[in-house]
Amino acid sequence: MAPMVMDSSSTLSTSGPGGGDLPAYIGKYRVVRRLGEGATSDVFLARDDFQGLEVAVKRVRAWALSEHGGSEGQISHRFFAAEASLAGRLQHPNVVQILDAVPDPDAPYLVMEYVQGVTLKSFCRSDRLLPLDQIVELGFKCAMALSYVYRQGLIHRDVKPANLLAVLDAQGQLTDVKVSDFGSALNLRSDATQVHRVGSLSYMPPEQIEGGDVDCRADIYSLGAVLYHLIAGRPPFDAPTQMALMHQIYHQAPASLIGQRGGVTPELDAVVLKALAKHPGERYQNWEDFGRALSELVARQLVPLARLYEVKDSERFNLLRELEFFHDFGDVELWEVVHRARWRRYPVDHALYKKGQEGNSFHIIAQGEVQVFRDGTLVVTLGKGTSVGEMAYLAPNPALRRHSTDIKVSEVCTTISFTPESLGQLSPECQHRFDRAFIQVLVRRLHAAHEALAHPRRIM
Numbered sequence: 001m002a003p004m005v006m007d008s009s010s011t012l013s014t015s016g017p018g019g020g021d022l023p024a025y026i027g028k029y030r031v032v033r034r035l036g037e038g039a040t041s042d043v044f045l046a047r048d049d050f051q052g053l054e055v056a057v058k059r060v061r062a063w064a065l066s067e068h069g070g071s072e073g074q075i076s077h078r079f080f081a082a083e084a085s086l087a088g089r090l091q092h093p094n095v096v097q098i099l100d101a102v103p104d105p106d107a108p109y110l111v112m113e114y115v116q117g118v119t120l121k122s123f124c125r126s127d128r129l130l131p132l133d134q135i136v137e138l139g140f141k142c143a144m145a146l147s148y149v150y151r152q153g154l155i156h157r158d159v160k161p162a163n164l165l166a167v168l169d170a171q172g173q174l175t176d177v178k179v180s181d182f183g184s185a186l187n188l189r190s191d192a193t194q195v196h197r198v199g200s201l202s203y204m205p206p207e208q209i210e211g212g213d214v215d216c217r218a219d220i221y222s223l224g225a226v227l228y229h230l231i232a233g234r235p236p237f238d239a240p241t242q243m244a245l246m247h248q249i250y251h252q253a254p255a256s257l258i259g260q261r262g263g264v265t266p267e268l269d270a271v272v273l274k275a276l277a278k279h280p281g282e283r284y285q286n287w288e289d290f291g292r293a294l295s296e297l298v299a300r301q302l303v304p305l306a307r308l309y310e311v312k313d314s315e316r317f318n319l320l321r322e323l324e325f326f327h328d329f330g331d332v333e334l335w336e337v338v339h340r341a342r343w344r345r346y347p348v349d350h351a352l353y354k355k356g357q358e359g360n361s362f363h364i365i366a367q368g369e370v371q372v373f374r375d376g377t378l379v380v381t382l383g384k385g386t387s388v389g390e391m392a393y394l395a396p397n398p399a400l401r402r403h404s405t406d407i408k409v410s411e412v413c414t415t416i417s418f419t420p421e422s423l424g425q426l427s428p429e430c431q432h433r434f435d436r437a438f439i440q441v442l443v444r445r446l447h448a449a450h451e452a453l454a455h456p457r458r459i460m
């Protein structure tokens with residue numbers, strides 16, 4: 001049995017498998033295992049037994065805060081304070097949520113959403129590189145997440161592979177990515193003076209090294225450097241000493257990605273190198289532009305697609321943003337629809353609904369067209385952005401739930417569909433958006449029906 005010892009916060013602890021002491025509890029959280037460690041803190045997988053929840057607890061190492069820690073100690077305090085101030089604030093599917101911050105005087109800790117997976121550092125080695133389309137997808141998701149973060153008044157300032165967590169499913173397949181570690185974040189709304197030179201040199205833009213004021217374009221550079229590393233298996237600049245590395249970052253253009261890896265197109269190379277421009281004015285000027293450039297690479301097939309007929313998450317997100325039905329949805333709700341809806345592509349002549357059938361799912365047409373027939377006669381053609389089947393879905397009694405028309409696909413069509421059960425699993429905010437969008441659809445239909453009754457000749 002592992003020896004029992006007392007740790008700094010007087011909690012019983014055992015010697016852990018990863019070396020070092022593994023505390024039995026941190027506050028009310030039962031420690032399961034060590035997940036990783038950073039420069040100043042240890043991260044543990046822990047359980048909140050009361051809520052039955054797995055969390056990641058990041059605890060600042062006691063020595064780092066002690067008087068011996070000197071300026072290191074002060075820095076740790078500041079890093080902790082920066083992350084702690086964000087507890088409960090950042091809520092985005094691609095940002096690791098900070099659930100709580102406990103300012104324990106000996107060893108303060110943060111409680112975070114637990115991400116099952118590895119950091120993107122695992123995919124920076126040349127023998128473990130990800131497919132190019134997956135790298136671009138990850139880049140797009142990080143760009144959208146950091147755009148959200150920027151809109152909250154924050155610059156991350158330490159975007160690097162070790163701070164981007166890759167979500168893996170049970171089969172070990174990478175399914176998503178989450179931005180983490182806001183210890184170096186600059187809060188533009190409350191930090192009166194910028195603390196300079198935080199971050200990791202290999203991914204840091206010149207203006208951040210110089211100690212000048214930074215804005216979102218500094219993070220855009222860093223994400224560009226991460227994408228470069230994921231594509232090439234080496235960072236844009238590499239040198240044996242910090243001085244030499246800084247010299248390269250200031251003065252040397254990164255080598256083109258073409259030829260460093262099969263399948264890299266001039267367009268992909270241009271997008272990454274633009275993000276890595278020395279001068280912020282020559283980079284993408286905002287996250288929206290960088291995100292658009294990345295998603296266009298996928299949409300226009302300018303990266304080799306591993307699975308050709310798949311509707312990628314970036315495509316889905318952009319499709320939704322274009323549809324009137326989703327105009328009032330924020331980014332967070334749109335990502336929920338990307339992940340939770342059923343996305344299907346239907347061939348021409350496919351019968352979406354048949355008259356008399358009882359319906360409980362509804363579709364929103366994202367691409368293509370359908371035709372509505374009443375007793376064999378074409379009534380209307382519906383295209384992108386319209387919804388079908390919502391009447392049967394919203395109907396208060398079974399008789400009204402039967403479809404009164406036949407609906408057939410007339411042009412290859414992608415639909416987003418929900419059932420009452422799948423809609424019920426969405427967050428209350430997202431359900432609320434759906435309710436509002438349905439009310440708008442119904443009001444429009446009611447108005448059209450009213451007009452038809454009031455002015456029958458006009459519409460005949």
Ligand SMILES: Nc1ncnc2c1ncn2[C@@H]1O[C@H](COP(=O)(O)OP(=O)(O)OP(=O)(O)O)[C@@H](O)[C@H]1O
Pocket residue numbers: 035036037038039040041042043056058096112113114115116117119162163165180181183
């Ligand atoms: N929410 C999480 N879920 C799962 N693992 C995590 C989580 N947060 C962090 N980790 C793991 O712990 C490691 C260290 O975390 P983190 O980078 O936040 O610590 P840090 O002390 O701020 O590091 P550094 O100062 O070196 O950037 C990560 O690389 C990752 O492996």
